[in-house]
Amino acid sequence: MLIIAVVPAAIVGGLLLKQQSDVEANYRIGMLDRLSNTIKQEFDYRFSLLSTSLDVLSRDRLFVQAIDNFFLAGHVSSSLGTLVKNTPLIQAAYLVDDQWSEIESYNGIHGLSSFSKLKDVLTYRLSNYSGKGRQWVFYYNDEDLMSLKYNPTRRGIIIGVPIFQSMTNGLKRTPLGYLIIVVPIENIIKVLQPYLKDGERVVLQNHFSGAGDNKNDMSNIIIAQGEIDKNTPTINKTINIELKNKYISEPIEYTMKVYMDKYLGENPYIKSLKYISFFGVVIILLSLFSAGLTYRWIARPLGGLMDVVRAYSRGEYKQSDEKLRFAEFFMVERLIRNMAKTIRAQMADLAATNKELNIAYLEKEQANLQLVNFNDQLERKVEDKTLALSRSLLREKNRRSMLQSLLSFSHELQSGNIIETVMTQVVALYPMAGWAMKSYADNEVTWACENIDQSRLEMPDIQPEGHYSDYYCVSNNGRYLHCFKIKNSQNDITGIIVMQYMALEHDDFEVISLFIRQLSIELEGRLLNEELARIAVTDSLTGLANRKAFDQDLEEHIQLFDRYPDRHFGLFMLDVNGLKRANDRYGHSMGDVLLIETSKLLMETCRLTDKVYRLGGDEFAIILETGACDSCGILWRRLEKVRDQINYACLPNGKRVEIHFAVGYASTDQYPADQICLVADKAMYKDKRNFYEQAGIKR
Numbered sequence: 001m002l003i004i005a006v007v008p009a010a011i012v013g014g015l016l017l018k019q020q021s022d023v024e025a026n027y028r029i030g031m032l033d034r035l036s037n038t039i040k041q042e043f044d045y046r047f048s049l050l051s052t053s054l055d056v057l058s059r060d061r062l063f064v065q066a067i068d069n070f071f072l073a074g075h076v077s078s079s080l081g082t083l084v085k086n087t088p089l090i091q092a093a094y095l096v097d098d099q100w101s102e103i104e105s106y107n108g109i110h111g112l113s114s115f116s117k118l119k120d121v122l123t124y125r126l127s128n129y130s131g132k133g134r135q136w137v138f139y140y141n142d143e144d145l146m147s148l149k150y151n152p153t154r155r156g157i158i159i160g161v162p163i164f165q166s167m168t169n170g171l172k173r174t175p176l177g178y179l180i181i182v183v184p185i186e187n188i189i190k191v192l193q194p195y196l197k198d199g200e201r202v203v204l205q206n207h208f209s210g211a212g213d214n215k216n217d218m219s220n221i222i223i224a225q226g227e228i229d230k231n232t233p234t235i236n237k238t239i240n241i242e243l244k245n246k247y248i249s250e251p252i253e254y255t256m257k258v259y260m261d262k263y264l265g266e267n268p269y270i271k272s273l274k275y276i277s278f279f280g281v282v283i284i285l286l287s288l289f290s291a292g293l294t295y296r297w298i299a300r301p302l303g304g305l306m307d308v309v310r311a312y313s314r315g316e317y318k319q320s321d322e323k324l325r326f327a328e329f330f331m332v333e334r335l336i337r338n339m340a341k342t343i344r345a346q347m348a349d350l351a352a353t354n355k356e357l358n359i360a361y362l363e364k365e366q367a368n369l370q371l372v373n374f375n376d377q378l379e380r381k382v383e384d385k386t387l388a389l390s391r392s393l394l395r396e397k398n399r400r401s402m403l404q405s406l407l408s409f410s411h412e413l414q415s416g417n418i419i420e421t422v423m424t425q426v427v428a429l430y431p432m433a434g435w436a437m438k439s440y441a442d443n444e445v446t447w448a449c450e451n452i453d454q455s456r457l458e459m460p461d462i463q464p465e466g467h468y469s470d471y472y473c474v475s476n477n478g479r480y481l482h483c484f485k486i487k488n489s490q491n492d493i494t495g496i497i498v499m500q501y502m503a504l505e506h507d508d509f510e511v512i513s514l515f516i517r518q519l520s521i522e523l524e525g526r527l528l529n530e531e532l533a534r535i536a537v538t539d540s541l542t543g544l545a546n547r548k549a550f551d552q553d554l555e556e557h558i559q560l561f562d563r564y565p566d567r568h569f570g571l572f573m574l575d576v577n578g579l580k581r582a583n584d585r586y587g588h589s590m591g592d593v594l595l596i597e598t599s600k601l602l603m604e605t606c607r608l609t610d611k612v613y614r615l616g617g618d619e620f621a622i623i624l625e626t627g628a629c630d631s632c633g634i635l636w637r638r639l640e641k642v643r644d645q646i647n648y649a650c651l652p653n654g655k656r657v658e659i660h661f662a663v664g665y666a667s668t669d670q671y672p673a674d675q676i677c678l679v680a681d682k683a684m685y686k687d688k689r690n691f692y693e694q695a696g697i698k699r
Ligand SMILES: Nc1nc2c(ncn2[C@@H]2O[C@H](COP(=O)(O)OP(=O)(O)OP(=O)(O)O)[C@@H](O)[C@H]2O)c(=O)[nH]1
Pocket: 541, 575, 576, 577, 578, 579, 580, 581, 583, 587, 588, 589, 590, 591, 592, 595, 616, 617, 618, 699
């Protein structure tokens, strides 16, 4: 994997480096081309300029005439000097006559004999003149054409220009002389060297062309800038250049090699990258091959095996069509096939068992369902029954509670305050409700209220007179005022109970109605009992307490006095005088009136704390609760005063009899308690006797 990942990256990197190297190489080659062209153009330009200057000078009339005229030698010298100074390539110039004797020179060597070689070559060339140009170029080598300081190598180029009398006569004639120009290789180097940079060099190799006598070549001209290190890798370009223009008769050629110390060789890394790439590709191919083999012979069989196992785990017992390789795989395959057979058989058994179980399960489910339905129905019935039972139990409980309450209530009602007892009872029964009650039996005119607005109760719609039914209901701010009349057995309304509550349930209504009925009965019973008790101790004619009451009270007072001896009481005994006569004379009604009026008179005379009794017939008694002797004396004097006044008992028919009675009294202040009755009685009879005696009436 590492190889597969790294090798392509290295190849791509190498290709990029190679591309960069190629670009750089192309750039260097371009530089080399430009330098080569520059050197060539400069070479051509300089020699073209030189040839032009030579052509101009060779046509100079004074210059031509100077060959024959000694006096023009100064002009020649001046012209040659100008030529040499203005033309960088030229270092020395000679003007010679047709015998090649020097006429004038500049930077030259006087008496130079070396021209003999040139003479032969140039004469030969002129004889074979082709009609093209009239400047001839030659190499020189190892010749002294100027001082050593100008040309230490003794090598260079000579340009010979024949000078004719007239240009029109052509070159068939013998020239007057020759203009010889010396171009040392030092000047060529000097002219071309500025175009080079360090590490660049130009080697001009001349071609040996033309006649065999012109073998004095310049050898190689080496133009360099800076030191040349031969160990430094270089690039070079070889081109042919010609010293050639329209003035030169026979051009000469150079092979110019331009060197630059730039390395164009292959990058070693790129070179090694080739090997790396190659080996990388080989490794990748080998890896792919290995992967293919692994996949084909191991992974795919194992995958197929895994698929088979997974299919088995899912319950799909299909055999793979893929043939497994190797003996182990065959064994595994056989094992799996055997397992598949076994599992299939087991699955078939399981399927059959499962089917039976499913059937049994369905039957069980149906039975369960029926059972659940039955249970539901049973539960609903039990629930309904339980609810009904609980309701009846609650009702029964309420009734029992009510009955128990009513039992205690009946007992309480016989003795306590009726209103308070009833209100306590109803509030205890329904504490969340508001209650009010008014009793007509006690002539009560105010409502007893509990959690209810009394002002609402005073409204006409509440009053029982406007309603026929024993129960009526009026609304009260979203609630209800349930009104129950209390009636006695004569159907008289004896009271009303109001309940402020929500809408009444049937059970509640029944309970309250039962309570009201019970209340009515108990109330009437109490009233009857009270009446009976009152009658038992009341004299029916006069309305005074009777003898029974007198006996009870006297006994009470005696007992009380026995316990509290300082609390004296007094007893007055009274007897009406002349009742029999009144009866006899005017009838019993007169006697009754006499008794009634007497009792009124006694009641008016006594204090409220004194109790008056009619003991029977015409006998009366008075018990003074606080009846010390002096108190008894006060009452006796008041009775005396009343008796002394004349009072009548009158019938409607106008008949009347005078009221008169005898009085006697005793106090525990003076007598023992158990004797005061006797003492008072004696006193009374004594008083009666006195009356009759004074009145002269026979009894
Ligand atoms: N009208 C009337 N007469 C009664 C009543 N009770 C008793 N008498 C009668 O009153 C009479 C009482 O007689 P007396 O005891 O002699 O009374 P009296 O005539 O006043 O003579 P003294 O008591 O001795 O003064 C009897 O004839 C009774 O019948 C009653 O309630 N009404």
